[in-house]
Amino acid sequence: MLGLLGRNGAGKSTCMNVAMGLLPPRRGTISVFGEPVGGLSPEQIALRGLALVPQGRRIFRSLTVRENLIVAAKKPIDAKHPAWSIDTVFSMFPRLNERREQMAAHLSGGEQQMLAIGRALMGNPRVLLMDEPSEGLAPQIVGEVMATIRKLKESGLSIVLVEQNPQLVFDVADDIVILNTGQVAVLSTPSQLTKDGVDLQQHLGVF
Template sequence: MDTELLAVRRINAYYADSHVLHDVSISLKPGRLLTLLGRNGAGKSTCINAIVGFLPPRSGSVMLDGAALEKCSPEQISRAGIGLVPQGRRVFGSLTVRENLDVAARRQTPAGRRVWSREDVNQIFPRLHERRDQLAASLSGGEQQMLAIGRALMTNPRVLLLDEPSEGLAPQIVRELGNVLERLKSEIAIVLVEQNLGLAMKVADDVVLLNTGRVVFSGSSDDFQAQQAQLQSHLGVS
């Protein structure tokens, strides 16, 4: 499909008087995974925050399947079909795995949108089923990341945003995460913020590279890899 699902157009965002995003544009199509790359402080997480409404842009537009989101509240944006897996996982530690999934469940959703059940999530992450009655705080870092992704899926998103999902995870878990993202992107368009360049390039169809809040590259992952030597000065990834 060639139709844009998520279209971010020339957004500008500020922290107080500090201008942190400068005319940033992103285009995401169904069935694609776009990775946002850049050094620490380049504006990647800020871009995610602008899309989900935590830091509304002062100018520019954010469109989901043609509907404007830039003036909507985070709750409205979530209900429209934007799911977030936040940096640091932020699972509800005092709730069980089952309760974390159930609290996010959204059973009423517009016609045509995939409805995710706890059983669907458990098929992707069998360990969550095994630990369904454990408190989330007792899970390993990798299991908490699985739970954070599963919880976001329970909101029935059309676009899934993941902010640094591999942070602090063992290499084997990072490989498992890559396999999960490959599987998910056939059903949900994904924006991935990632410092692990190996993981990012394994799963990415498209790349946007930021430096000091500005887009310095936007294109396919093949084009990015062909130009990587020239773009290396903008990268702070491993």
């Protein structure tokens, strides 16, 4: 798991959107498992194993929970890991199973975030991009979402996690990248950042 940190406007969401093909890169290259994907459509990039849990969730509010999952279903391209299906997503998120025929617009914020994660998993990605999954959630629900992220990491799924709360990232990430005005300012591990005494206030505006 890679944690991607930075102040507002540092370029975190832009980085995710460029990787997913939602924005064109101005320069540089984007590769997925060694295969260049710069300039491809989001659909083509998704077929190569990327999935995005976007900031703000962006679920299909006029569809049911089950329908939100069905429309995102894709066959896995990596047979090393068990395929995600509606049943396995509902096993991961029992609350969604209880609301499977409910309109997504009527879910709570935490349930919508679970649905956004479940919808991304239905694409059977090799890399999951997560943009601010704790945004706007109550602390208890944040804890549930982070526990889910830990389970996904333990399953062997590669994850890029963008978060405003650095402590959430430090608790779960293997490596940390801190962006500052679109540039990589720090590349390290959580333990090395602490050991080196990196000034997070300088980069993130936090203590």
